Amino acid sequence: MSRPGFTLDVDERTQPLLVAQGTRLRLERFGLGTHVVYPGDGRPVGDPTPLVAAALASPLGTAPLAAQLHAGMALTIVIGDLGSPRPRMGSDVRRHLVEQVLVLAAAAGVDDVAVLCANGLAKRPSDAELTDVVGERVVRSFASTGGLLSTDATDPAYVDLGVIDGHEIRLHPRIAASDLAVNIVVTSSWSTSAGLQLVALTDVATLDWALGLETSSDRVSAVIGLVEASVATFTLDAALGEPVLPDAVSFLGRREWEWRVRDQVAFATARQALAVAPKQAIARLFSDLAAGYPVLGVAGGARDQVHASMSTVWTNAVAVQGPPASDVGVVNVWRKGSLHADPASDPLGAAHHAVAEQPSLVEGGQLVRPGGVLVGFHPLSNRFSSRTNSVGADFFAEVLPASTDPTEIRATFQDRFSTDPWYGELYRGRHGHHPLLTFHRWYATARAAATYADVVWVGADRRSAELMGFRAASTYADALEIASGHVGRTPSITVLHGGGGSVVRVP
């Protein structure tokens, strides 16, 4: 029987606990009374096929998918956010979802089928990445017929959809010409959804308007509404449980006092290997790391009902009862955050994850009280992929030395970067992220950071921290020393154990 997550209050019997810091592991002794939030145990990974079949046959708010398919129609299967979840799925459940939809489409006689990756501003996927997600059968079936597509938000061929508040919304031409779009998503956090996947089908100007500096839920909802009014959609959503790691690194998912001898040996070995291995080998290790994800449920049908259902299923499965908002919050950054395979690189991604994303997974309150301090464990190494994220390096070198203020950055730098032909070439043809992705993530990071009195990074590069307006500390104790100027010398502290991903319910 899998145990739910829980919050440990550190006492005299508590040994040093595992902390992940980019690609490094360490044991850290936390002070008495520190609240440590542990995620639940992993559940066995089963066969999702029956769940998918049931979702297709008994959808929420619409007719069964089979009844909506017919010969002569134009069908588009939309997938997106191929970078989630992390670690990647060993056997991607989206293959099952896509294949079962195609089986129904084949039976209905649909010949005009396209599989469209709604990557939005994120990099267009490589063949290998797409094959990992949808499977070799699908890639082989459609690659040779031109039915495998990804979005280029800068493409002038996008179709006019309508106007919202004076802003023109434009849509990918394939979607605009489709009779039905089957929107396939997995729920493994609150930051992705079928609705956002529909937004990712719009052009770069719309993405900036809806998700940029002046983003709001009203703007996002308006775009989604316009897309749904233009093309019929059917959403298929699978909620995923906590990742189940391979045996060799299963100690990462176990509670430290339950480590057997083999877990202790595995920890010591992994820590030593990560300390001496070359960066390229470490990057390969993390990109190859795959986990099993139990499928908690699958729902199909109307987008809003499916999202509500799967979001509730996912939240209830991963939620942990936590303490009230603390003076200090502590976040590990290792498996999520970076736009690269190497978790120790991309300091902008690490900051976005630790400051904006992770603390937002809270129900009923906040992880850290306004005016509190956030402590992150990450080296903030000033390394960016020159191919997929060269704009990150330039953002670090040119933009942040000038200003960290989102409004100033938007006015001074955004347009120049987003229209730069080199970044455009990398995005369109070389699997690079669009420059606006970096800008948008910084805006979200800066907005979230403004709620803290300070953000302190343990073991981080001081220059990187300074550039982002944060602090660096050599040790955890030094970080609390820095924080004491804001929260006193006996603050309440909440630590999110592991790489985060749980929802914390605060009273």
Add this chain to the structure above:
Amino acid sequence: MRTLASWARGGGRPGSRLTLPTDVRALARGWGVGKRRVPLGAPAQSDARPTHVDIEAPHARLPRFDIDVVGLELLAGQARPVIVVANHASGVDPTLLGQVLPTQWLVRTSGATLALRSGRSVLLFPEGEPTTDGTLGEFSPRAAALSLRHGVPIVPVTIRGSYGMDALPPRTSSGALPRVLVRFGAPIEPTGDNPDVLIEIVRDSVQALLTEDAGNWYASLRGVAEPVPVTGWRAVWAAQEPVERPGSRERRRIWGRD
């Protein structure tokens, strides 16, 4: 431009690269056998410890073959023993499959009854002998009879690219190894009580995998795929066609610039 603190340099260095001796000492002190202390608020220990077993082997490589394996995701969670049934393209097939079958299946190629009783999986070639003309031969019902008797599923597998090889090809320094594609199909549960009927279902499944493999999965679902030649020189010709890398660009670039 901002004025950054001039002293804000350095840091980000992870510390000592030699961590093993320190960790061994610390673990022995803190968690040695009999010394482990459980925090007061910790829940009771659980014996349920699922771990992820990566059943994928997307690009296995033997010294003299370049093997691609697809379809293993259809068998995720398959914990029971299985009977693996494969087409017999060549004399090297048992060696090839022995390298790519999931190790947790504990596959045997002989002593089928004893193996299944002891919880091991079995690999069988129902055609009996390697094909001489590139076509799929008749299937002996033995695999179906074993499946019905022991209640274990049959996993159809196809091998393409090894046709006609009686022995392992010579080592080559040129890097151009013979490419072989191994495709797994969905498991077939034992149904009914007639092995002749069940083995025909299995044979049809293997034939369907060969058809899919030679062409296009969706087209084969739609029933519009070109059938695999079953007689004559065209069958031999088709059996000897070079195997593409799965999901490759060898037919058409996915994101081709217009």
